[in-house]
Amino acid sequence: MSVLIVDTTALDSIKTPTRENPRLLGGSASHAAVAASFFSPVKLVGGVGEDFPKKYIALYRRHKIDLAGLQTLPGKTFHWSGEYEVNMNNRRTLATELGVFETFNPTLPASYQNVPFVLLANIAPALQSHVLTQVRRPKFVVADTMDLWLNIALPDLLKLLKRVDGFVLNDSEAKQLTKEDNLLTALKKIHKLGPKYVIIKKGEHGAILSSSKGLFISPAYPLPHVVDPTGAGDSFVGGMMGYLSTARGSIDDNLRRAMIYGSVVASFCCEGFGLKFTTRITRPAIEARFKELEKLTSF
């Protein structure tokens, strides 16, 4: 089954203590879509400006990503630029130019409207809702978010959360949303907002899933050298949804393994700037790292 992914398709300028990389292919949707593409067919919803490089369209195509929902609009592509500190855990946004995303309001192509797995990556919650409304009886809907929407669009986000099966956010966002320092208490509060499955991402410390089946502590794949963590969270959720959409059995049967696959793709993402490393990997490399994570965590 295929996965529908909606979010920003962007150009990212990323500065780390050692290097500067202007106008790489980025945006949550790009990272999530490429990550999911290793497991399942992907239908992308997004908008780019007239300046969007053709080579990036070619890249999507190499990953067999369906681009019927990718619109080219008058104006410039969404552009984010940010800078990482030496420890690579803290980053600050230098500039955000919305470009065509200022007025982006997608209508789904007919071929997208029956997609069973839907990933509403971290665009504005009103836009996430707008896309979700156009999908007919999806099997499993996951929303991601970011601190920006907690600050400026909380009522929209709360409305959306009543309509999704799963919600993915990072630990600082979970604390901000619930005003709780303890993650287990935060998870309980988030369930009350609607989602049956809540996943809190903790970066290099992995992730934690809460569902009616209890908790799952998901490890991160340990890396000796992090080049650029931009998009790791998107790769995680993209890989997870990609695997879920092809696995047999119920969501409950497969979600833990799906998270591990997500962690694996996220680890590859961190090893190169933008999508440079992720686009070079293969399914066997993913399977090898999955098996390694089994060994790294068994006792």
Place this chain on the structure above:
Amino acid sequence: MSVLIVDTTALDSIKTPTRENPRLLGGSASHAAVAASFFSPVKLVGGVGEDFPKKYIALYRRHKIDLAGLQTLPGKTFHWSGEYEVNMNNRRTLATELGVFETFNPTLPASYQNVPFVLLANIAPALQSHVLTQVRRPKFVVADTMDLWLNIALPDLLKLLKRVDGFVLNDSEAKQLTKEDNLLTALKKIHKLGPKYVIIKKGEHGAILSSSKGLFISPAYPLPHVVDPTGAGDSFVGGMMGYLSTARGSIDDNLRRAMIYGSVVASFCCEGFGLKFTTRITRPAIEARFKELEKLTSF
């Protein structure tokens, strides 16, 4: 087989955002010894002052801890007082009164000199070496440390590290010791200092083991409410050594499970002030949480 544990036996005054607890039984040795006592006989090496409450001696005895190596010395018991911030992750020391530990220089009782498992908890490295020298051909020696010794006794610590099998420290200490932000790189550097087994503790994020068998990512038991994390690290290493000393097979065969047992005892430690909760638990409660951690991490 029994475990020899040397470190401060102290009185701790602990302040958290909600409560204040003066002069509780504390010190690394107390936490580690009680934790180890659930698995194996423990021989304690330490010193207390004339003010040390008899009820705490009774507590040690209830845990069948051998006190032949516990000296009562003229003067006051080591006293630490500290305060935790709201998130319970950051604490600051309000006062440290060394008391009898200023001149503590133990001679091991004859009955202690053949103990196979030795835990040199986080006293001064010179004192750790002094104790280690008195043990005849131990099977497995683990040292813990703290930032204080990295700051004021690094040469002593480096000498000690050449003589121990295992070294346990927390993530900030590992970064301080190696000047490395990446934990995998830090682990490699620490191996070069001597220890075959290196364990980096990451608090609520668990711990990571590095040995010739590779890495092991050890989870922390998730708690909905942390009352007082003082002594959690000592409980972890104490529980680990206690289990190791009774498990059949090689260190390599057992160390992962030993770390999980350590995590379990550490989780109980965090649920009460000082040793209040830890001293109330039973082996079946430990086994139940061990099984729970298996479920929480399997995929």
